[in-house]
Amino acid sequence: MAEQIERASWGNGPAQPQALARFLSERDRSLAEALQLAEEAVVTRRDIYTMDTLAWAQFKAGRLAEARTASEQALRTSTRDARILYHAAEIRAAAGERDAALLLLSQLPAPDAVADVLVSRGIKALRARLSS
Numbered sequence: 838m839a840e841q842i843e844r845a846s847w848g849n850g851p852a853q854p855q856a857l858a859r860f861l862s863e864r865d866r867s868l869a870e871a872l873q874l875a876e877e878a879v880v881t882r883r884d885i886y887t888m889d890t891l892a893w894a895q896f897k898a899g900r901l902a903e904a905r906t907a908s909e910q911a912l913r914t915s916t917r918d919a920r921i922l923y924h925a926a927e928i929r930a931a932a933g934e935r936d937a938a939l940l941l942l943s944q945l946p947a948p949d950a951v952a953d954v955l956v957s958r959g960i961k962a963l964r965a966r967l968s969s
Contacts, residue, residue, distance in 0.1 A: 854874040854875070854877045854878040855874070855875065855878035855882065855886065855887045855890045857871075857874055858871045858872070858874035858875035858878060858890050858891075858894050859871075859875075859889075859890040859893065859894075861874070861894075862875070862890070862893050862894040862897045863893065863955055864955075865897065868894070868897050868898055869898070871894045871897065871898075872894040872895065872897075872898045872900075874894075875887075875890050875891040875893075875894040875895070876891065876894075878890065878891070879891050879907075883910070885910070885911045885912075885913065885914055885916055885918070885921060886911075886918075886921070888907050888908075888910040888911040888913075889907075889908070889911035889918075889920065889921045889924055889925075891907040892904045892905075892906075892907035892908035892910075892911055892924060892925070892928060893924045895907060896908075896924070896927065896928050896931065901928070901931055901932055904928050905928055905929075905932055908924065908925045908928045908929075911924070911925065912925055917944065919945055919946065919951045919953070919956050919960075920953060920956050922941050922942075922944055922945050923941075923942075923945065923956050923959050923960050923963070925941050926938040926939075926941035926942050926945075926960075926963055927959065927963055929941060930963060930966070930967060935967060938963070938967060939967055942960065942963065942964055942967070945960055948960040948961045948964075
């Protein structure tokens with residue numbers, strides 16, 4: 838339903854491809870479309886949230902090297918945003934950079950203090966994987 842609302846809102850104002858790309862990639866839905874939307878978004882926006890969306894869509898599409906590069910751009914301001922830090926940690930872990938992933942995780946609050954349920958679950962799961 839949220840996806841339908843986002844798509845419908847495009848008729849009433851400017852399209853927000855980064856928002857739909859993030860929604861789709863975080864839910865493992867229409868990953869090819871999510872990547873296309875994220876790539877479209879960075880043409881006009883290169884803020885840290887759009888770069889994180891691109892990194893996550895690339896990661897979900899199996900384009901790890903590109904995801905790593907886009908993730909670096911998302912981290913360029915030393916943000917404390919839990920979603921961006923979590924996504925960066927997942928990407929580093931997938932790239933075999935365990936220490937870098939753990940460092941990023943150490944910058945995050947306790948998972949229960951993170952309002953976004955998907956991010957909170959992801960943090961818990963990644964911490965468990967990296968601690969074993």
